[in-house]
Amino acid sequence: MDSVLYTLPEMIHKQNYVVASYYIKLPKDVDILKKAGTLAVGQTIGTWIPIPGITDEIREKYMGKVVNVFDIAPAELSGQVTEEERQYIIQIAYPAVNFGNDLPLLITSLLGNDASTSAQVKLLDIEFPEEFVNKFKGPQFGIDGIKEFAGNKERPLLLNMIKPCTGLTPKEGARIFYETALGGVDFIKDDELLGNPDYSKPEDRVCEFKKAAEAAFEKTGERVRYFVNVTSGAAEILENVKRVEEAGADGIMINFSAVGYSVLKQVAEYTRLPILGHMAGTGMVYEGMNNGMASPLAAGKLARLSGADIVMVNTPYGGYPLLHQKYIQTIAQLTLPYYNVKPCMPSIGGGVHPGMVEKYIHEVGSDIVLAAGGAVQGHPGGAAAGARAMRQAIDIVMSGQDFEEAAKGKEELETALALWKYQKA
Secondary structure, eight states: OOOTOOOGGTTTSSEEEEEEEEEEEEEESSOOOHHHHHHHTTTTOOOOSTTTTTTTTHHHHHHHHEEEEESSSOOOSSSGOSSSSSEEEEEEEGGGGHHHHOOHHIIIIIIITTTTTTTTEEEEEOOOHHHHHOOOOOOSSEEEEHHTTTTTSSSOOEEEESSSSSSSSHHHHHHHHHHHHHHSSEEOOOOOOOOOOOSSSSHHHHHHHHHHHHHHHHHHSSOOOEEEEOOOOOHHHHHHHHHHHHTSEOOOOOOOOHHHHHHHHHHHHHSSSOOOOOHHHHHHHHSSSSSSSSIIIIIIHHHHHHHHHHHEEOOSSSSOOOHHHHHHHHEEEEEEEEHTTOOOOOEESSSSSGHHHHHHHHHSSSEEEEEOOOHHHTTTTTTHHHHHHHHHHHHHHHOOHHHHHTTTTTHHHHHHHHHHHOOOO
């Protein structure tokens, strides 16, 4: 066996290689070892055909290596293979020197050339060596920093987004902001559909919304922080950030699925503001069975590595058919210890209402942001009442009381629960 093309995992893990795990499905008569080798070579030095310029030194230093092949199901005997197609998990090690800390080149190296290697694969995970990860700053604030930014809150934080998503001038949006802030939310953000239209420039929203936040503070004594959406093209985004910083922005929001991880990384290294990373559109990357990448990687690990402090996370409870396992794994990628990279604060979105608060906290803990949209803005008593209902639900869960019993007599919460039923954890 070619010792340059194939290796054992123990011989890779202490070296500067990025290990990619893929899912692939092939006709049963295709040699999976050769297919994996073709992928490893094609994604690195580019060809398996001997051509001038490819030396043994180049193959040793820059060519990918096949680390492992796992059969699904784990057949060992020819008689155990009865299907016409077989499924595998393959692991390939890529020399990190090929892409440095260049995320677009990393993704191109791991996925971009598969058409020419005739491999339809889904990228399940990337195992990064510490040497590679140390080139990234990751989140500036992390979970502890975001809690301090919000006022050292020990409970889950509460976020709302301005609705309607588009069509409001900054002054019109500020009225909704003020009403929502009176209910006790911690953060208010733009909807991801509101960017930089002529009728509502980000810096103008910052100015008007800051006035509304100050007016609410004078009544409640609680600060509400505003995350303004600066998502735009690569040529404009830093200028957007500069303008909102000068206007006094509390934090910024970026849809990393649209702008790319490298732009998120660029902004994170440029600004001192906390960044809320939105994953709208990431489904295009992970919904395919035989291509793209897994959701915990696309919406979790890569967003954290790129520098988001808070990351919006989809759940299985809001109508989107995400597997519960993927939801939990995404939160794990954002929060578990990972070299020296700070953890991200997950922002739970989709199906968030007072009746779900206990379930979310029991499933993923209290170091989360609960992103309640319709349950706040759609409360019959108005946005302030909707926010109060969420806060009442959070306080009950954190106190350890019986939820249904403790909810009695809390008008805003009882109204909300009549519309959106309580789901016991």
